[in-house]
Amino acid sequence: MTSSVFNSDNNAAMVSSLPSPPISNRQSTNKTPAFMLDQAPSPSSKCCNRSLVSDIGSTNELRPLLYQQQDECCLPPIQNVVFLNTPTSSPSPPPSSCYYSSSPSSSIESPSTPSASDEEDLLNSSIRRKGSIASLLNSDPELKQLDEEESRCNYQSHFFDNIPMKRGRPSTEAHIDNVVVAYKKQRINTLDCEKQACQSSVSNTMASNETTRAAKGLRHFSKQVCDKVAKKGITTYNEVADELAFDIQQHPTVDGQQKQAYDQKNIRRRVYDALNVLMAMNIIAKDKKVIKWLGIPDCYRRNNENQNRAELLNLIRVEEVSHI
Amino acid sequence: MTSSVFNSDNNAAMVSSLPSPPISNRQSTNKTPAFMLDQAPSPSSKCCNRSLVSDIGSTNELRPLLYQQQDECCLPPIQNVVFLNTPTSSPSPPPSSCYYSSSPSSSIESPSTPSASDEEDLLNSSIRRKGSIASLLNSDPELKQLDEEESRCNYQSHFFDNIPMKRGRPSTEAHIDNVVVAYKKQRINTLDCEKQACQSSVSNTMASNETTRAAKGLRHFSKQVCDKVAKKGITTYNEVADELAFDIQQHPTVDGQQKQAYDQKNIRRRVYDALNVLMAMNIIAKDKKVIKWLGIPDCYRRNNENQNRAELLNLIRVEEVSHI
DNA sequence: TGAGTTTTCGCGCCCTTG
DNA sequence: CAAGGGCGCGAAAACTCA
Known part of the structure; x- marks a missing residue:
């Protein structure tokens, strides 16, 4: 059951009819996680939230979502x-x-x-x-x-x-x-x-x-x-x-x-x-x-030592030139 | 089949005998299959690099580790x-x-x-x-x-x-x-x-x-x-x-x-x-x-749109609170 | 080029956790 | 029971080589 189906490309067309596999997992959750407004596609930034609940018939699982942003x-x-x-x-x-x-x-x-x-x-x-x-x-x-x-x-x-x-x-x-x-x-x-x-x-x-x-x-x-x-x-x-x-x-x-x-x-x-x-x-x-x-930890950021980098760049650049 | 085997702790000991799962991919084909040391943690092994080759029979698949490249x-x-x-x-x-x-x-x-x-x-x-x-x-x-x-x-x-x-x-x-x-x-x-x-x-x-x-x-x-x-x-x-x-x-x-x-x-x-x-x-x-x-792209840093985000966050947070 | 290998990795079964 | 996620099979992509 389930699986394999997907690969075929076209099934997309028939969206709803898709042989979609039973998505056990998904089911729309109920709990509304707080925040998000459900549904709305509010264009403006905020939007988005999962809200789309899909939940369709219990059995059906296809993707009812809506919005997108x-x-x-x-x-x-x-x-x-x-x-x-x-x-x-x-x-x-x-x-x-x-x-x-x-x-x-x-x-x-x-x-x-x-x-x-x-x-x-x-x-x-x-x-x-x-x-x-x-x-x-x-x-x-x-x-x-x-x-x-x-x-x-x-x-x-x-x-x-x-x-x-x-x-x-x-x-x-x-x-x-x-x-x-x-x-x-x-x-x-x-x-x-x-x-x-x-x-x-x-x-x-x-x-x-x-x-x-x-x-x-x-x-x-x-x-x-x-x-x-x-x-x-x-x-x-x-x-x-x-x-x-x-x-x-x-x-x-x-x-x-x-x-x-x-x-x-x-x-x-x-x-x-x-x-x-x-x-x-x-x-x-x-x-x-x-x-x-959380954002990127500083440690991972790349700019701290910019200057150093700059130096290197120049250095590199020089090399580049010379090589070319 | 297959899988689970590994979990058992000791199998390490019987390295070769491991029921190892079929490692299809790996297979040591001709080219020196290097394997890790499966067995015990040989403490002193020098190994390290991919070099370890142990080569086993061609058939054997155990951990053929890898690289051999x-x-x-x-x-x-x-x-x-x-x-x-x-x-x-x-x-x-x-x-x-x-x-x-x-x-x-x-x-x-x-x-x-x-x-x-x-x-x-x-x-x-x-x-x-x-x-x-x-x-x-x-x-x-x-x-x-x-x-x-x-x-x-x-x-x-x-x-x-x-x-x-x-x-x-x-x-x-x-x-x-x-x-x-x-x-x-x-x-x-x-x-x-x-x-x-x-x-x-x-x-x-x-x-x-x-x-x-x-x-x-x-x-x-x-x-x-x-x-x-x-x-x-x-x-x-x-x-x-x-x-x-x-x-x-x-x-x-x-x-x-x-x-x-x-x-x-x-x-x-x-x-x-x-x-x-x-x-x-x-x-x-x-x-x-x-x-x-490459380092972390600045975009992820939180400053640019920070304010925007911040706003949202607060907003959300508020909601969160209320919901919970 | 095409066949044969390797390297990547899509995908989803099914075991854990909560 | 459902959410989470370990795990690895098998196939596509990338290479090699004749």
Whole structure:
């Protein structure tokens, strides 16, 4: 019973009719966890709460949720990053820019797109793997933006070193280039991330139709979970899970709603995973059913010693130049 | 079938005979299957790195640990977490401050490693590692300790910085340089994180030998994964997983080695989960096999929209109160 | 290229906890 | 009993290699 069904993509269409597995777990909880207003999609930020109760017939479990919201929040939607795949279309990050929009720090995001030529190569390489999430995440549509990021206060840099690919060692110089590129890219990511923080999953609009790993899985859900919790400040598992399930289900995805195929049960299970990791890092705290956003512990923050970093950057930069 | 086996505490003894679950994935295929030492915690084993090869018959599947990877990946042994060699092994978080002290932060495979004198220890490290500090510290008995966290957020931290040393990629010097630079950069982050790590669950003093959920599971592993990545700055899945597996395996826990019971496979699987969540949050980035610590994005910090959030929080809180 | 391996990790069964 | 979450099978993705 239950399981397997989900994979088929299209079932989404028939939403209600979905063969959804018995979701034992979900059932709308009764207790209304305090806070949240149920239902409402209040557009404005606050909204959200799990309220959507689904509860349908007792037996039925599909996803009745409603509302959805996505306001600000953080992290870049994973998927967005996708674009690279598009053949011609180019990496231009579509709406991506939006994410950043509101970020206070802003200043960044100019989607200009010129793009560093070299990077392209990297991209290509990555592209082939269609969608590894990682690649998607790291994909660098925006390398160019690096500069800007700099401005950003703290981006971080470390990364750069990334490397080549393939198991064998790549040739040196090639490697170097990669490294550099990688570095740049990463910077970008960082930025985005920050900015994006604002826009949350919204962007999913695009890309998303993947249905592939990039569009589902822990990686995908955890970002959303984090954003939701961050946004709400205090919430509950059910609230998060319900919203997430709802969002996903609703996900227009233009073409198809295959996505919704993902079973709620699965999403719910994943939410636990994501929350646990966040809890482990003390980014959120949970007491009973109440989940609180704690924020990032300072320790993890990246800017403390900015200056040091700055130095390093310069240093690096120098190297970069020399190499190139 | 399968599963459950591990839980029994002693199976360690009969290593080979373990009913080990079919480890499909792992299988040591030809390439030197390295296995961990299943059996007893051999105290002195030098092992450490993925190198341990024990190779068993091809068929055998026991804990084939893992890595075997080929060249490049071979990371040096890890660890850093030195000090806790103490025999008795108390879980008590020692001087937390120390842990990181000498960490060589080895990261990716540097075969040589001359620079750090200590490295030699690494070899032995296995022994000392016995209880990785991290694990000890982090062991979370605390699932509930929310309170602390709160305080944590800003705790402060003493940081000790570690000094890095080399890491190097074998070939190309250029690359090496980059790496070095990277390393430096990362140090910065690392530091923060490290500090944090220290205090993190300090309170755990007790507990650890739980074997219960507090001592295992995603929640437990993710903290460790995070700390490791933060510390190393740049690393790889295998490095992290191997270390983690090793630490856990070694974990003396005085009384029993029940812990080691945790199958490596499980740990490895969990590491993927943890890394994915961190990736989703842009705390780390992965490119190919290289995992980089990015640090926490500012967006998560609580200031920007703080006010907004704060408002909501209050609002919610109020509700909470009323409801409860 | 395609077959064969490995690495990742989706997914959800089912055992713990509350 | 329901919420929580350990755990690991099996399949997709990423690589290797001939």
